[in-house]
Amino acid sequence: MSADEKNDEKNDEKYAERHGGGYTVTDPEQERLRRWRLVLGGGPADGTGYALSGRDAAMDGALAALYGTGDGPRTGRDRSAGLGASAPSVARWLGDIRTYFPSSVVQVMQRDAIDRLGLATLLLEPEMLEAVEADVHLVGTLLSLGKAMPETTKETARAVVRKVVEDLEKRLAGRTRAAVAGALDRGARISRPRHRDIDWNRTVAANLRHYLPEYRTVVPERLIGYGRASRSVRKEVVLCVDQSGSMAASVVYASVFGAVLASMRSLSTRLVVFDTAVVDLTDRLDDPVDVLFGTQLGGGTDINRALAYCQARITRPAETVVVLISDLYEGGIRNEMLKRVAAMKASGVQFVALLALSDEGAPAYDREHAAALAALGAPAFACTPDLFPEVMAAAIEKRPLPVPDAA
Numbered sequence: 289m290s291a292d293e294k295n296d297e298k299n300d301e302k303y304a305e306r307h308g309g310g311y312t313v314t315d316p317e318q319e320r321l322r323r324w325r326l327v328l329g330g331g332p333a334d335g336t337g338y339a340l341s342g343r344d345a346a347m348d349g350a351l352a353a354l355y356g357t358g359d360g361p362r363t364g365r366d367r368s369a370g371l372g373a374s375a376p377s378v379a380r381w382l383g384d385i386r387t388y389f390p391s392s393v394v395q396v397m398q399r400d401a402i403d404r405l406g407l408a409t410l411l412l413e414p415e416m417l418e419a420v421e422a423d424v425h426l427v428g429t430l431l432s433l434g435k436a437m438p439e440t441t442k443e444t445a446r447a448v449v450r451k452v453v454e455d456l457e458k459r460l461a462g463r464t465r466a467a468v469a470g471a472l473d474r475g476a477r478i479s480r481p482r483h484r485d486i487d488w489n490r491t492v493a494a495n496l497r498h499y500l501p502e503y504r505t506v507v508p509e510r511l512i513g514y515g516r517a518s519r520s521v522r523k524e525v526v527l528c529v530d531q532s533g534s535m536a537a538s539v540v541y542a543s544v545f546g547a548v549l550a551s552m553r554s555l556s557t558r559l560v561v562f563d564t565a566v567v568d569l570t571d572r573l574d575d576p577v578d579v580l581f582g583t584q585l586g587g588g589t590d591i592n593r594a595l596a597y598c599q600a601r602i603t604r605p606a607e608t609v610v611v612l613i614s615d616l617y618e619g620g621i622r623n624e625m626l627k628r629v630a631a632m633k634a635s636g637v638q639f640v641a642l643l644a645l646s647d648e649g650a651p652a653y654d655r656e657h658a659a660a661l662a663a664l665g666a667p668a669f670a671c672t673p674d675l676f677p678e679v680m681a682a683a684i685e686k687r688p689l690p691v692p693d694a695a
Contacts, residue, residue, distance in 0.1 A: 329356065346389045353381055382419045395423045395557055402429055403448035412437055414444040422448045424456070424646070428536025432585040439620040450577050456544045457576075460673055464548045467677035472522055472554050473685040481513020523607050523684055524556045525549055526598045530614035531561045533586045537646035538613050540580065541673050545645075547576040549680075558601065562594035563587035564619065595628045606636035609683045611641045616668065625657075630664050638683045643666035645676060667691050 321338040326348060328336065340348050360382070378401075385394050398420055402408050408429055411417055420426060430445050437445060481487075490512040498507040527549075529535070529542045539561065550557040550573035558570045561583050572578040591614055602608050610632060618625055633639050641661050644651040651670050658668040669691045671679055682689050 296678040299317065308666075326351070343388070346384065349386045350381060350388055354397060354404065364498050379416060379419045382416075382421075391421060394421045395425065398423075410432060412441050414441050415439065417444045417448055419502045420448075422452050424452060424537050424540050427452050427540050427580065428585065430579055431539070431583060432533060432536060434584055434586075446577060446581070449580055452540070453544055453576050453580070455675075456541070457548065460544060460677075461548045463674075464545060464677040464680070465552060467550060467681040468549065468555070468684060471681035481511055485513040487512050523609065524558070524602070524604060525680070526558045526560065526602070526608065526610045528594050528598050528610060528612045528614075529559070529561045530589060530591070530594075531563055531583050531585055531587075532589050532615070532617070534615055534652070535613070535644070536585055537582055537648055538642075538644050539585065541645045541676075542613055543576040543583075545673075545676060546579065547573050550574070558598070560594060560598055562590065562597075564590045564593070566590075566594050566597045568597070580611075588619045589614070589617055591616070591618045592620035592622075592625040592628065595625060595632075599628055599632055602632070602635075602637065605632070608636075609638040609640065609680070610679075611640045611642060611683075613645050615643055615651060616654040616661075618654065618657060622657070626660055626664065629661060629666060633665060638686060639666045640679060640683050640689065641666050642669045642671045642679075643668050645673065646670075647672050647674075 290361075291653055318338070321336045322340070322344065325336045325340060326344065329348070329352060360368055380629055382398070382506060385397050389397065402411075411420070411426075411430060417430075427449050430449060491508050491510070492617065494510050495506050495508045498509055499505070500507060527542055527546050529539055531539050542559070544548040546557060546559040546569075549555050550559075550570075557573060558568070559573055560577065561567050561569060563584070564587055567582065567584075567599065569579050569582050571599075572582055591612070595610075595612070600608075641652040653668070661668045667689065669689075673693075675690065675692070678690050
């Protein structure tokens with residue numbers, strides 16, 4: 289049984305306790321009609337003829353409040369809904385959907401409520417923030433509210449953001465440190481390794497002339513091993529992150545990854561965010577929550593200016609990885625942007641272009657600019673948080689990046 293199914297089962301039990309019973313549908317045909325009725329939302333045109341009761345009726349009410357169609361078919365922003373702008377009714381609704389639906393569905397419904405019904409302003413109330421299910425998308429919405437957030441709400445907002453950040457760090461930090469530390473270790477080669485430190489691929493390649501045909505084996509007269517990571521800074525990483533409104537989730541993940549990378553002694557990590565202005569948040573990397581509240585989502589995009597800032601601060605090109613995270617909709621000087629990327633690559637910089645750093649699926653991006661970067665040897669692709677450690681390890685080792693097939 290999946291986690292969502294277990295959660296649904298638990299919610300069924302919870303409802304039965306509160307309302308004196310649940311529901312039982314044993315007929316497969318009736319179950320099919322029930323599900324279609326919940327999907328279609330009722331009304332004379334649903335064609336099911338199935339009447340809901342008990343928990344089903346309560347679930348239908350929660351769905352109708354958000355996705356209801358009123359007296360006739362409507363689409364997009366014309367859809368009617370029953371939440372209104374009342375904070376108490378929205379708080380009750382948030383409690384209801386947590387009762388009836390698994391966490392992953394609750395997060396989607398919250399996002400839809402903010403987008404469809406303009407409920408973002410209600411998030412400025414501390415009581416409302418305490419009622420929502422916190423996730424990356426909610427953090428993006430809070431950050432986009434920016435200066436509109438009153439002082440009475442800021443502490444609650446920081447607590448919500450911190451909870452999400454801590455959850456992300458627990459999930460991503462260990463794997464990121466392991467992948468990057470491994471790449472740094474493999475960057476240094478030693479000639480007298482212990483058995484567990486032998487790099488067998490390089491050892492076999494270096495000893496091919498000692499191949500014995502009669503035994504079909506290679507005699508490894510010369511061993512090549514992985515070195516131990518030194519405590520000194522060996523690589524420099526620059527995260528250059530687009531903070532335009534469409535990149536909200538990427539900003540959240542980049543801040544978490546930036547803090548993780550900054551905690552590694554062998555790396556010198558710089559975090560730069562930009563729209564039409566450039567802000568260096570490196571001094572806040574010890575706390576990703578401070579980083580996030582230092583961003584200002586929205587505004588235009590000047591990638592060329594941001595890359596110029598980063599380029600000017602590179603002191604060891606051959607030991608530097610620059611990660612540009614942007615949808616590439618450039619509002620600055622396009623040709624200058626491409627020239628800077630070409631110049632950095634020519635100097636030895638490992639340049640990585642990510643169209644998004646999130647789990648939201650295929651992003652919208654400027655295909656012309658993406659093709660131009662690919663022609664320079666810097667393929668641009670969307671990257672999930674789970675793939676990012678592998679991307680960084682490949683860039684540090686100067687091997688081909690794990691570009692997803694869809695890119």
